[in-house]
Amino acid sequence: MVTALIFAGGTGQRMNASAKPKQFLELHGKPIILYTLEHFEGHPEIDNIVVVCLESWIAELKLWLKRYDFRKITRIVAGGPTGHESIYNGLKAMEAICQSEDIVLIHDGVRPLINKELITTNIAKVKECGTAITVEPVIESVIYSEQGDLINSVPERGRMYVAKAPQSFRYGVIWKLHQKAHKDGIVAVDSAHLCNMYGMELHMAISPPNNMKITAPADYYIFRALYEAKENQQILGI
Numbered sequence: 001m002v003t004a005l006i007f008a009g010g011t012g013q014r015m016n017a018s019a020k021p022k023q024f025l026e027l028h029g030k031p032i033i034l035y036t037l038e039h040f041e042g043h044p045e046i047d048n049i050v051v052v053c054l055e056s057w058i059a060e061l062k063l064w065l066k067r068y069d070f071r072k073i074t075r076i077v078a079g080g081p082t083g084h085e086s087i088y089n090g091l092k093a094m095e096a097i098c099q100s101e102d103i104v105l106i107h108d109g110v111r112p113l114i115n116k117e118l119i120t121t122n123i124a125k126v127k128e129c130g131t132a133i134t135v136e137p138v139i140e141s142v143i144y145s146e147q148g149d150l151i152n153s154v155p156e157r158g159r160m161y162v163a164k165a166p167q168s169f170r171y172g173v174i175w176k177l178h179q180k181a182h183k184d185g186i187v188a189v190d191s192a193h194l195c196n197m198y199g200m201e202l203h204m205a206i207s208p209p210n211n212m213k214i215t216a217p218a219d220y221y222i223f224r225a226l227y228e229a230k231e232n233q234q235i236l237g238i
């Protein structure tokens, strides 16, 4: 069985004064989270979707899901104070429905431009290698600075990638690791970071361009422009 674990538990503090959490901002009358979920709902290899949502917005999410007739969502659970803890809550809820060998694709609710091919690639890579971390090669130089002032190094650009999502695993492996981190008091920025802290081998899946995450206010407008260009087939390569 393949499950998509969509985390949308954040309050969107980096969106400044937006009245709604970013995952519920609407484009053409539909919240961003639904655009993301539709990719998984419509994918033939995804059996099951678990959503981690900001607790105070679960009722609202349920209304939207009913309106758009989503069928694969089996669990909606409350988020935690960080993305890491939201993912923990989602993995915990999956215990009741998943076997250790099942595959889980962990994806941000606010990454709505994911495509079918990337989901397929993540699943195939986990079957082949055990892990799939979606990445994009960097197109600008990366600076490493320990104190935020002096530059310590400028790594070779051709070897640098940015972590994206989905980040995908065998369920038993990532759930065990999260339980261990919980005991050890470790909080990671994402699953790739967590696995790397514990020295786990990770394999990359290359992202298509524009698999963007809506984080800051300008991202909403970029998403809108890209979505509309794609709908109107105005830009090649999107």
Ligand SMILES: C[C@](O)(CO)[C@H](O)COP(=O)(O)O
Pocket (backbone or CB within 6 Å): 083, 108, 162, 163, 164, 165, 189, 190, 191, 213, 215
């Ligand atoms: C998972 C992720 O999107 C990979 O780039 C990212 O780490 C999520 O970060 P956020 O701080 O939870 O938005």
